Structures are given as structure tokens and as C-alpha cells.
Amino acid sequence: MTVFEQSFDVLVVGGGNAGLCAAITAREAGARVLLLESAPYFYRGGNSRHTRNLRYMHDAADGIMTGPYREDEFWDDLLRVTKGKTDEPLARMMIRTSADLGSWMMARGVRFQPSLGGTLHLGRTNAFFLGGGKALVNAYYRKAEALGVAVVYEAEVTDLAIEDGRFVSAEVVHAGERHSVRASALVVAAGGFEANIPWLREHWGEAADNFIIRGTPYNQGHVLRLLLERGAMQVGDPRQCHAVAIDGRAPKFDGGICTRVDCVALGLVLNRHGLRFYDEGEDFWPKRYAIWGRLVAQQPGQVGYVLIDSKAVGKFMPTVFPALQAASIRELAGKLELDPDTVEATVTAYNSATRPGTFDWTVLDDCRTEGLDPPKSHWALPIDTPPYYGYLLRPGITFTYLGVGVDARARVLMADGTPSDNIAAAGEIMAGNVLGEGYIAGIGMTIGSVFGRLAGKEAATHGAH
């Protein structure tokens, strides 16, 4: 008997962090669970395989994190980055429910490490997975399979039968064959649509062709679109996403963490015309990297150019591709294919606007510019010590925020606002409910883990008969 002929209580679509949390929770509650992952084995786990940490509330240092991070502070951080585009009751519920995540995850095989290199400022708020996201994904799959969750890879959901807000069956294509899968409840955890360039183009125009997709090429958003077409409530802005400025030479898909370029705060960022466009030293890079993807996306040609001098070397994370190097600013401009006159003028204007201060890249120091627009508020040392280095930046999209509405039990809301009887959603596919805009490190995994568990619990109640 093939897996598609067996009967299941809960069907989980999507095998990333959220889907795995849901499957494990539902199985632990006694439900018979089938998990469908559209990617092949190696690429299983969606974007979770590229993650490294999650943020959860805790009242005291807990051995994983260095100090307390309470509900109000978490909420304030979320409120600030989203500029209010969040659902407060839902977000606060999520924050409170996140408190036991560390121990819950450890009990299911996930391991954490003390926060080390390159993770400045996150040691108190974020827990780092030992070995990164793929280690977490592997641990969860081991756990799920040990519990008896059935897992099928390369299984694509091509249609959903939903009647009056009730899930009836899913059409699944696997190994070239079409199957109809019925279950008492459905959990959708199939991610966003960031790898679907035509869909991105609907909202970004031709600029979308210049986006680099940092994560899995399998997040096509097909299940999200199906749900929206079958009457689920849409939340979030289709243009909102977590996007960072990354090395322009990164692979089109799946480049992940190592394509980061962390020297923005130590240098200058120019656009294609050789002009600056934003305060590079506004705040610490870990707090600002999430706005730079959008900033670069809004520049002509969706490119940026970061310039540093040799004083910055060794003060930022090494890059996977070597920087372009030159003995003079003009030469570097040439290598970056920028107009040397403009670039030289931009750098000269900046250098003469810098004011003496005590440079310290570990604090918000007093090295800033005066009379420059836009200003550089911190770490504004003159760019004057050759050799000079340059990187091409492009927007790197991690995940999109357009999704389906959910309630506090992770039940999918239908267009009229009533919760679905037996459909729950978790992860990127519903992230827009709490994350309408902006980003804070590790929040995607918080959303996936909290709502994944809720969705699994909710779905299991339908299976128990």
C-alpha cells in the first residue's frame, strides 16, 4: 500500500520549520500525520535550512541567551520595525507562547550554541542553532520520523478542495502521478512566493528580474495562491518582504547567509550614478541590514556599490567573493563601472564633512558627518587609506509577507473573517499577520515555531475520532 492509499488525520503541506513543528505536535497528540515536502531530500526544509537563530521571550538568562528578554521589550522591538503594521493581540500571544520554545526544541533534538563570532548584539535576544538551520531541520525530520509521521518528498500540492471553509481533499502530484489526499484537517506551511519571479514581477515590475533569491527555489507560493483563490482572507502587502543587500555576484537562488556583505556601516554606499542615498551609519548593521535590500531595490538598476578603505579590513565578516581592489578611488570607480569624477566628488564631499571623533565600531560612536545630505551618523571615518575596496550590492529576498489571515489558534480566516473549521496555517504563509513590514533577526523562526505548534495542536483535535 502506497502512502497515498493510507488514511491520515492531518495533512501538513510544507516541510520547513513551521510544518515540522506542526507535524510533530499533531503526531504527539495522537494524530496520524502525512507531511508533504515539495523539494527533494537535499533541499528539504525550505528557507529554514538557511536560518541560524530564533528569538523567544525569556525572563532570565537561560544558558542559551545571556539575559532576560521579556514580553514588553519583544513587543516594542516588533512594533518599531513594523511601524505598527502588526496585530497586537496576535503578536503578544505569539510572544508569550514563545517562552517555552527553547526547551521544547531541545526536547526534540535541536541543539543550541553560545552566541559567538559575527553575531554582535543578538546574544541576549536570540538563540543560535548549533550547526545552523539545516541541523535543526535534520533534527526535526529525525524526530518526526521516529514518531511515525509519514514524509513524502517531491510532492507538489496542485489543488485544494475547500467547501464552505472546510478542507476536503488535496490533489498531489508525486513521481508524475496524481493522487487525491483526504484528511480531517489541513495545515498549510508552504512558505511565501519569493522564488516565483513572475509573481514578484506583478508587484515590482521589471525590477524583480534583478532580485536575488537568498533561499530555496521551491518557495513558489503555489499553495498560498490556491488558498487565496479558494476563499482565504489575504493579509499583508505583496511588495513587503524581508530583503537585505547582498553581494551582487551571489547565485540567483539559495545563496543563503554567506552572500552577506557586512561592511556598509564602515563605508559609503553609492548608486549607479555615483551618489549616496541613505545614512550608512544610522545604526548597528545587525539592526539595519534588513532595510538595505529595499533601499537598493529602489535604486536605478537595483544596484548599490559599497566602498571602504583599508581601515575597515578585518572589522566585518569575511565575504564569500573577494572585493574589487584599487589603489585610488578613481581606479575603484572604474572597476565598479561607475563614473570616476562623480565618485571622487562624492567621496571628497563626504571626507570633508566628517568630524573628528573616537572611532569605535562596537558602539554608536561619535564619528559623524556635518552638513552632508544624507548624513552618516556613526563610524564616519574619511575614506582615505588605500587600498580601496568595493562590492556590488543587489537586493536579496529572503521571504515575502503576503499571506493568509489566521486567528489565535492558527486557524485560517476566510475572506468574510470567519475561521476555517479545519485549516490551519503556519510560517511564512501567514507571517504577514504579525510582520506587516520590516524585520528583526530570528522573528521568522519565532512565527514558524509558535504558529506551527498551534496549527499542529488545532489540526490534531479534528483527527481524534
Add this chain to the structure above:
Amino acid sequence: MALIDTVREAERLMTICNACRYCEGHCAVFPAMEMRLAFTEGDLSYLANLCHNCGACYAHCQYAPPHEFAVNVPVTLAELRAQSYQDYTWPPQMAGVFERNGLAVSLVTAASLSLFLLATALLVDPAVLFAVHADGDFYRIIPHDVMAGLFTAVSAYVVVAFAMGFRRFWQQTGESYASFGRPRPFLQAMRDSLTLRYLDGGAGDGCTYPTEAPSQSRRVYHHLTFYGFMLCFAATSAGTIYHYVFGWQAPYGYLSVPVVLGTTGGIGLLIGPAGLLWLKHKADPDAFGHGRRGMDTGFLALLFLTSLSGLLLLVLRETSAMGVLLAVHLGIVLGLFLTLPYGKFVHAIYRFAALVRYALERSRAAERPEA
């Protein structure tokens, strides 16, 4: 050519890993990598010898093949490590032995065995060789001075070869000999190697070997092998003290110190190498390579046979098989000793030296005032 390619590949991988750093909690290789922005050949050789081949960084790598970055650190570092063994070999003319190590180990062992068998057959009166010696007296077959003289000479050679190899390794790191002797880093490295700290996966669950599920099995079998070996060494030392200090002649009773130590160690040396070979058989070749030149297998098989022949000799020492078994055992032991500097055993020298260097680098980083 192959060496240059391996060095370039290791450099490429370390550049990717240094930009990612997700594996920094698994072992010493990645924190050591993070102390550098560029990688010389000496650095790479040091990192390769620091690697315990636990496989965690492969099992957890989002860039492993089929990803276009095709990152496989364990396999590349294993290749580089094997190359480094050749580079450090003393005398350098012997470096080629690493090329086809399994074959070399087999031939040397066969030769040693033949030597002992032939010598006993030619020099020992068959009546004595096949007699039952009620007291199990080995020296009636092979005189003590011959045995002791031969193995002392071979051991001296082995020690010199190790020392010269260590010297080449240490020179390439650019560290002084005085820093090798600094007590704290040295003791740290001792602790790390005696506990096989870097086979714990970073969280104490063990390494992702032979499959991606963390397991302590490799560590346990390695401990059995290593401590078994050390107990056998202790048994020999105790026997030497018995002989020269107290003037007590072998064979010793079943409850004597040398025999108890040797039997315990011998059991470890049976289970440990057998377990390691079994794990090796189960290990995914994509993750751990296809085995290099029979080096690991040859060494493990020899350890196993040393122990097996030794234990058989102990059990059957009062039968007519003793004479031949003694020759077989000594032949195998001679083969083991002769190939020690030219086989898998050398990992102990270079890994320990690499751990000392890592401890030195860590202590220097900690002493530096800047965060």
C-alpha cells in the same frame, strides 16, 4: 598537481565557510578558521589536522552538493590531511608509502611474519618449537635478548621518525618549540585528545558518523582502541620493569600486572578497531569519501590482529601451538611497529600538535585586550 588542486579546493571551501560560520560550534576547525581572513598552505594543513572527520559540518551544510557551492569540508580536509602526512614523512623517501598504504602495510606485515616464521623454523629445533611448554616459556623459542633488542631498535627508529615528522609539522605552523611546551595550552590539548572532545558534536550528542544522526559510537570505539593500545603499552612497560627491576622472568601469571593490563587492553583492541571498521563500512561515502589508499583499514586491521594473536598466545601458551603463535604474534607486532610512522597512526602526532596550536591561538586571542 593533485596536491595543488586539493589546497585550492580547501582554500575555496574555507572562504565560503568563513563567510557562513554556522558550524563554529561543532569543533575547533571553524573557530580556528575564523581567526584568519586568508589561508596559507600551512594554515590549511593545520586546519586539516585539527579536523576529526566527525562529519557534522557536512550533514549540516546547506551548501553541500548538489548545491552549486559543492561544499564538502570533511572529504577535502581528509585528502589534505593525507597529503600532509606525506609531506611530513621522515625520511622523505618513505613518503610514497602513504600513496598505497593498505598495500604497503600488508607487504611489510607479510614480510615481518615470514621473517619470524622462517627464523624460528630454521633456528629453533622442531622438537622445541612444537613442544608443550608447561610454563609457557616464550624465551625457549626466541631468546629474550633477541626479542628485546629487535623491538628496542625498531621502537627507537619509530620515535625518531615521529619526532622528525612533528618537527616538520610544527615548523610549518611558524610556532616556536617553547610555545609547544607552554603548560596550559599543552594540558588543554591533552584534555581535548584524551576525551575526544571534538567527537562530541559540540553539544555532547556525539558525531554525525556513520549517519547524520548524532551518535557516540565512534567516540566509544576510538576510546576502546586508544586506551586499549595504551594498556597494552603499559603491560609491556610493566613486563620490562618486572624483568629488569625485579628480575622476574616471563611468562607471568594470569593475575599478574602485565597480563591483566595486556588482557584488558587486548580486549579493547579487539572491540575498538572492529567497531571502527564496522562504522567505516556503514559510513556514507559521499560524506566521508571512499577511503584513502586503505590507510585506515590497514592500521585498524593490524591493531585487531595484534590483539587477536596476542590473546590467542596467552590462552594457548601452554599448548604445542605456542611456538608458532609466538612467531606469528611477534611478526604482526613487528609489522605494526615498522608501519607506525607510515600509516594512520601518525594522525595522533599531528592532531595532538594541531590541538596544542589551537589552544595556543585561543589563549592568545583571550589575552588580547580588544574584544
